[in-house]
Amino acid sequence: MNLNEHLAALQIVVPLLAVPLIALLQLRRMAWLVATLTSLMAFAIAVAMTVGVLNGQDYQYFMGNWQPPYGIELRVDALSALLLLVITAASSAALLASYHSLDTQIEPRRHALFYAAWILALAGLSGIAVTADAFNVFVFMEISSLASYVLMAGGPDRRGLPAVFKYLILGTIGATFYLIGVGLIYMMTGTLNLEDMAQRVTQVADQKPVLAAAGFITVGLALKAAMFPLHLWLPNAYTYAPHVVTAFLAACATKVSLYVLLRFDFLVFQDNLVSHPLRFASLLMPMAIFAILIASAVAMFEKNIKRLLAWSSVAQIGYITLGASLVTVSGLTASVLHIFNHALAKGSLFLAVACLAMRLPGLQLRDLAGCARSMPWTFAALVLGGLSLIGVPGTAGFISKWYLISALLTLGAAGVALVAVIVIGSLMAVVYIWRIVEQAYFQAPSNPAAPAAEAPLTLLVVTWVAVLANVYFGLQPALPLALSSSAAAALMGATP
Amino acid sequence: MELLGYYNYWVFAVVLCLGLYTVITRNNLIKKLLGLSIFQSAVFLLYITMDKVDGGTAPIIQKGVSDPIFSNPLPQVLILTAIVVGVSTTALGLAIVVRIKESYGSIEEDDILARDSEL
Numbered sequence: 268m269n270l271n272e273h274l275a276a277l278q279i280v281v282p283l284l285a286v287p288l289i290a291l292l293q294l295r296r297m298a299w300l301v302a303t304l305t306s307l308m309a310f311a312i313a314v315a316m317t318v319g320v321l322n323g324q325d326y327q328y329f330m331g332n333w334q335p336p337y338g339i340e341l342r343v344d345a346l347s348a349l350l351l352l353v354i355t356a357a358s359s360a361a362l363l364a365s366y367h368s369l370d371t372q373i374e375p376r377r378h379a380l381f382y383a384a385w386i387l388a389l390a391g392l393s394g395i396a397v398t399a400d401a402f403n404v405f406v407f408m409e410i411s412s413l414a415s416y417v418l419m420a421g422g423p424d425r426r427g428l429p430a431v432f433k434y435l436i437l438g439t440i441g442a443t444f445y446l447i448g449v450g451l452i453y454m455m456t457g458t459l460n461l462e463d464m465a466q467r468v469t470q471v472a473d474q475k476p477v478l479a480a481a482g483f484i485t486v487g488l489a490l491k492a493a494m495f496p497l498h499l500w501l502p503n504a505y506t507y508a509p510h511v512v513t514a515f516l517a518a519c520a521t522k523v524s525l526y527v528l529l530r531f532d533f534l535v536f537q538d539n540l541v542s543h544p545l546r547f548a549s550l551l552m553p554m555a556i557f558a559i560l561i562a563s564a565v566a567m568f569e570k571n572i573k574r575l576l577a578w579s580s581v582a583q584i585g586y587i588t589l590g591a592s593l594v595t596v597s598g599l600t601a602s603v604l605h606i607f608n609h610a611l612a613k614g615s616l617f618l619a620v621a622c623l624a625m626r627l628p629g630l631q632l633r634d635l636a637g638c639a640r641s642m643p644w645t646f647a648a649l650v651l652g653g654l655s656l657i658g659v660p661g662t663a664g665f666i667s668k669w670y671l672i673s674a675l676l677t678l679g680a681a682g683v684a685l686v687a688v689i690v691i692g693s694l695m696a697v698v699y700i701w702r703i704v705e706q707a708y709f710q711a712p713s714n715p716a717a718p719a720a721e722a723p724l725t726l727l728v729v730t731w732v733a734v735l736a737n738v739y740f741g742l743q744p745a746l747p748l749a750l751s752s753s754a755a756a757a758l759m760g761a762t763p
Numbered sequence: 764m765e766l767l768g769y770y771n772y773w774v775f776a777v778v779l780c781l782g783l784y785t786v787i788t789r790n791n792l793i794k795k796l797l798g799l800s801i802f803q804s805a806v807f808l809l810y811i812t813m814d815k816v817d818g819g820t821a822p823i824i825q826k827g828v829s830d831p832i833f834s835n836p837l838p839q840v841l842i843l844t845a846i847v848v849g850v851s852t853t854a855l856g857l858a859i860v861v862r863i864k865e866s867y868g869s870i871e872e873d874d875i876l877a878r879d880s881e882l
Contacts (some may be wrong), residue, residue: 285825390833402844405848406848409848409851409852411853413848413851413852416855417855417860420859420862425866425867426879428859428862428866428867429864429872429875429879430857430862430878432792432856432860432863435852435856435859436786436795436796436799436856439799439803439852440783440786440799441804442848443802443803443806446806446845447806447809449778450806450809450810450813450838453813453838454813462870619836651791
């Protein structure tokens with residue numbers, strides 16, 4: 268048996284098998300250990316497939332050996348490999364960090380079930396990235412969403428509950444819209460396999476139902492991806508979730524919905540509907556511009572660090588959709604690259620916040636006053652992550668913004684105006700990161716008698732690994748760049 | 764009457780809007796969840812109605828029937844999965860409402876917002 272052929276299926280099967288095992292384990296440290304090992308194994312599978320994809324291999328797997336279009340096909344190309352790397356790495360890092368961080372947030376007796384839900388979310392998210400079947404995407408989307416509602420509702424703050432309830436309502440509406448869209452397309456084409464769908468959509472005589480399907484799918488996924496102005500669930504859900512959960516889901520949950528949007532739109536609709544690129548761009552671009560400007564502005568006035576970073580996530584999703592709305596290879600490259608780089612930056616920032624939360628009484632900005640003196644390593648990580656978020660040269664954030672700007676400049680005058688939007692957005696990012704720095708470094712400590720100590724070593728090490736990955740991929744962007752440019756070429760490949 | 768010929772799709776659209784309207788306008792969290800269930804049921808109707816073939820039977824091979832007409836079983840299978848998803852979403856939603864009631868003492872959205880702003 269050649270293991271390599273089965274990697275795509277193992278990516279889902281390994282976490283799914285581990286879930287009941289973890290749920291049954293009574294000892295919380297054992298549950299943590301098994302969950303972390305599972306997540307690391309998933310990461311290893313993702314790395315192995317990335318290496319394969321970079322060497323020109325295309326992973327295809329037919330579930331139960333039913334050939335497509337009848338059976339469910341799993342498929343891993345450059346885009347899904349990049350997503351899998353992000354998902355599994357974020358999950359592994361956040362799980363390693365949860366060893367200390369979770370103790371203060373969730374009662375010990377519920378740890379095992381919590382980790383089971385975590386691995387279920389991991390399986391769902393990886394499933395979305397792996398599958399090539401439209402209905403399968405819906406099923407995995409609901410698996411991951413239901414599990415992440417459970418994870419987010421686990422926090423100690425009661426305000427998390429209404430926030431999760433709102434997320435549950437809006438997330439379900441989004442997923443149901445997607446389901447309606449898939450149903451309409453199935454009515455017109457009779458297939459659920461994305462590749463097959465792309466070929467059959469061209470033969471459909473009446474385009475109206477397909478057009479309606481495109482609308483339902485785009486809006487449904489935009490809701491899941493928290494695209495402005497459909498982001499209302501995100502800030503509170505991220506703020507009151509347990510810190511490690513925020514680090515995990517902020518890095519990958521919304522990105523995965525964006526991935527489905529890109530895949531569906533560029534594979535099935537882009538080439539086959541009349542004047543679709545224009546409609547796609549005229550929907551996404553204004554939403555992206557408003558996201559960048561308005562969400563960054565809100566973040567500048569936010570007093571809670573977690574909510575500040577959550578608003579900044581809404582803005583960063585704007586950069587990703589802005590790149591995609593150009594419908595060019597260079598724009599898509601920038602967009603996919605930003606999915607990777609923003610996950611790095613936001614993941615490490617939320618891990619740093621988890622470090623802070625271990626030692627500080629609260630996460631309001633005033634609670635940070637003067638703490639940089641007693642927690643130098645944590646704050647250095649926070650600052651480096653912030654620089655990557657702003658897009659300072661030498662960090663990962665710079666690379667994707669650079670590609671986005673060079674993609675925009677090919678558009679002429681309109682492009683220059685959009686570059687101005689990006690520059691303004693980045694300047695606002697400087698402001699909100701600076702507010703953290705100012706509080707932490709330049710204010711007198713509020714309680715000089717008992718300065719906060721440095722966070723536990725394992726937590727700090729994980730945070731620093733994530734932060735150094737930002738610097739590494741800022742200086743050596745070859746890996747994400749190769750993946751995202753070949754992903755963009757493949758997505759645009761249908762369009763001559 | 765071509766419009767009336769599509770009456771099952773009209774039912775789908777009306778039920779969908781009713782569900783969505785309930786979710787948006789109701790203040791009570793349980794009623795919101797009920798609206799969400801109605802909204803999802805509408806989609807079940809869409810899937811069930813699309814597989815119906817005039818005069819179609821169950822897709823089972825029978826002796827003596829050489830060229831049977833049968834309804835498409837795939838959408839039914841799909842929607843069975845979606846129904847399961849809907850049930851678990853409602854269950855999870857209700858569980859969250861129980862916890863909201865425990866910690867806030869209310870399941871009216873206004874009250875909950877008011878209680879948080881008191882702090």
